[in-house]
Amino acid sequence: MITAPLRFQLSPVIVSYMLVVHGLAALAFFLPWPPYALPVALAVYVSIGLGTTVGLHRLLCHRAFACPRWVEYALVTVAMLTAQGSPLLWAANHRLHHAKADADGDVHSPVRGFWYAHMGWILNEASTEEDGWRTWCRDMADDGYYHWLLRYRIAPQVLGVLFVGLTFGWRTVPAYFFLPVVCWMQSTYAVNSVCHAAFGHRVHDTRDLSRNVWWVSVLALGEGWHNNHHAFPASARHGWVWWQWDPGWLFIRALQALGLAWDVRLPSRLRSGPAA
Ligand SMILES: [Zn+2]
Numbered sequence: 001m002i003t004a005p006l007r008f009q010l011s012p013v014i015v016s017y018m019l020v021v022h023g024l025a026a027l028a029f030f031l032p033w034p035p036y037a038l039p040v041a042l043a044v045y046v047s048i049g050l051g052t053t054v055g056l057h058r059l060l061c062h063r064a065f066a067c068p069r070w071v072e073y074a075l076v077t078v079a080m081l082t083a084q085g086s087p088l089l090w091a092a093n094h095r096l097h098h099a100k101a102d103a104d105g106d107v108h109s110p111v112r113g114f115w116y117a118h119m120g121w122i123l124n125e126a127s128t129e130e131d132g133w134r135t136w137c138r139d140m141a142d143d144g145y146y147h148w149l150l151r152y153r154i155a156p157q158v159l160g161v162l163f164v165g166l167t168f169g170w171r172t173v174p175a176y177f178f179l180p181v182v183c184w185m186q187s188t189y190a191v192n193s194v195c196h197a198a199f200g201h202r203v204h205d206t207r208d209l210s211r212n213v214w215w216v217s218v219l220a221l222g223e224g225w226h227n228n229h230h231a232f233p234a235s236a237r238h239g240w241v242w243w244q245w246d247p248g249w250l251f252i253r254a255l256q257a258l259g260l261a262w263d264v265r266l267p268s269r270l271r272s273g274p275a276a
Pocket residue numbers: 097101192196210226230
């Protein structure tokens with residue numbers, strides 16, 4: 001239940017940033033396609049996607065498994081190619097979302113409107129507290145790298161653009177970099193908007209409006225099983241039955257097989273045997 005009035009303060013910096021990155025992604029359709037544009041863009045999309053769902057979300061926000069620090073930094077750095085507000089801001093907003101989902105204090109509930117939940121809250125300077133990490137991310141409060149990323153949150157994206165431009169030529173940057181980056185940003189936004197709106201199904205009686213939406217899981221690499229996720233946020237696995245597509249979980253299994261992930265957390269019903 002949301003009763004508090006919305007404070008809205010449009011951020012000119014974020015609006016400009018969004019226009020630039022979406023414009024550069026659209027430019028891909030007006031330039032000649034570089035070689036192997038589709039597989040390269042898909043590989044970039046999946047890499048950023050796994051960095052986000054596995055690194056930023058399941059690992060950093062929920063500590064759904066443990067891994068070496070270098071694996072954590074690698075995943076989070078790849079996720080930051082989208083410049084999604086730095087890990088400390090991301091985790092603070094997300095933990096707040098779980099604590100207050102669809103109630104007063106939730107930063108991106110579609111109770112405020114579908115488009116507000118999708119992108120409006122990002123453009124709203126008043127939605128996010130810059131030092132929210134002091135309350136919500138005490139476990140990361142002493143991490144020098146995450147504080148550096150808070151200050152220079154655009155750095156991984158700038159380095160990504162420089163790498164692609166200098167290696168493959170500047171004309172390839174829209175197709176190889178900005179198109180997959182923007183597509184992934186939209187897939188992430190859909191988890192907040194679509195998976196708390198009137199799409200998909202509710203299988204768990206959680207105290208929020210979360211829903212399982214299969215096509216969001218296809219786009220967002222398993223994030224669409226959002227009602228499962230709200231029912232057991234610490235689970236490393238979001239798709240709980242065999243047909244629930246969850247590449248993020250498969251990636252964690254692969255890390256586990258390589259000895260790079262341990263203490264993997266699952267709901268008790270999944271721990272006791274094959275999911276049914
Ligand atoms: Zn949610």
